[in-house]
Amino acid sequence: MQTTKGKLRNITSGILHTTIGDVYTFFEEYLGAKGIMTHQLPSAGKSIVPILKSKLSAEWFINEWQKEGLSEKVEIDDLTETEKADFWKQYDAYAGEMWNSIKDKSIVVQV
Numbered sequence: 770m771q772t773t774k775g776k777l778r779n780i781t782s783g784i785l786h787t788t789i790g791d792v793y794t795f796f797e798e799y800l801g802a803k804g805i806m807t808h809q810l811p812s813a814g815k816s817i818v819p820i821l822k823s824k825l826s827a828e829w830f831i832n833e834w835q836k837e838g839l840s841e842k843v844e845i846d847d848l849t850e851t852e853k854a855d856f857w858k859q860y861d862a863y864a865g866e867m868w869n870s871i872k873d874k875s876i877v878v879q880v
Contacts, residue, residue, distance in 0.1 A: 770798060770799055770844070770845050770846075770847050771842055771843070771844055771845075772795060772798065772799075772842075772843055772845060773787075773791075773839060773840055773841060773842060773843060774835075774838055774839050774840070774841045774842075774843050775787035775791060775839030775840060776791045776792075776794065776795045777795070777825075777829065777843055777845065778829070778835060778839065779791055779792050779795065780792070780795055780814060780817060780818070780821065781818065781821055781825065781829040781830050782829075782830065782831065782832050782833065782834075783814070783832060784832060784833075784834050786834065786835060786836075786839055787839055792810060793805055793810075796810075796813055796817070799817070799845075799847075799848065800848070800853065800856065801853075809860075809864070811863070811867070812860050812863035812864045812867060813860060815859075815863050816856050816857075816859040816860040816863060817856060818830075819859075820848065820852050820855065820856060821845075824845060824846050825845070
């Protein structure tokens with residue numbers, strides 16, 4: 770898949786280098802899953818990073834903000850069917866943990 774350095778750095782560094790729309794676009798293009806939503810991003814991010822670490826060099830995972838060259842084109846190997854299945858399995862586990870941590874919480878509305 771071809772993407773940009775900025776879109777990829779958003780995911781690999783955990784720092785927003787471009788717009789939030791680029792995060793959604795990256796996941797939709799890379800996973801082939803349209804309609805990813807805001808509440809899905811934390812679990813999706815934690816699930817995709819181990820897979821990306823097997824495909825990219827360590828320099829991509831430096832937690833440092835960059836402002837140069839973010840529009841440069843980058844080629845990344847597509848996900849295999851096994852990697853997609855692994856992603857969704859891990860995603861379900863993280864999403865389940867998140868749900869279990871909040872399902873019995875009270876909601877307090879202050880006016």
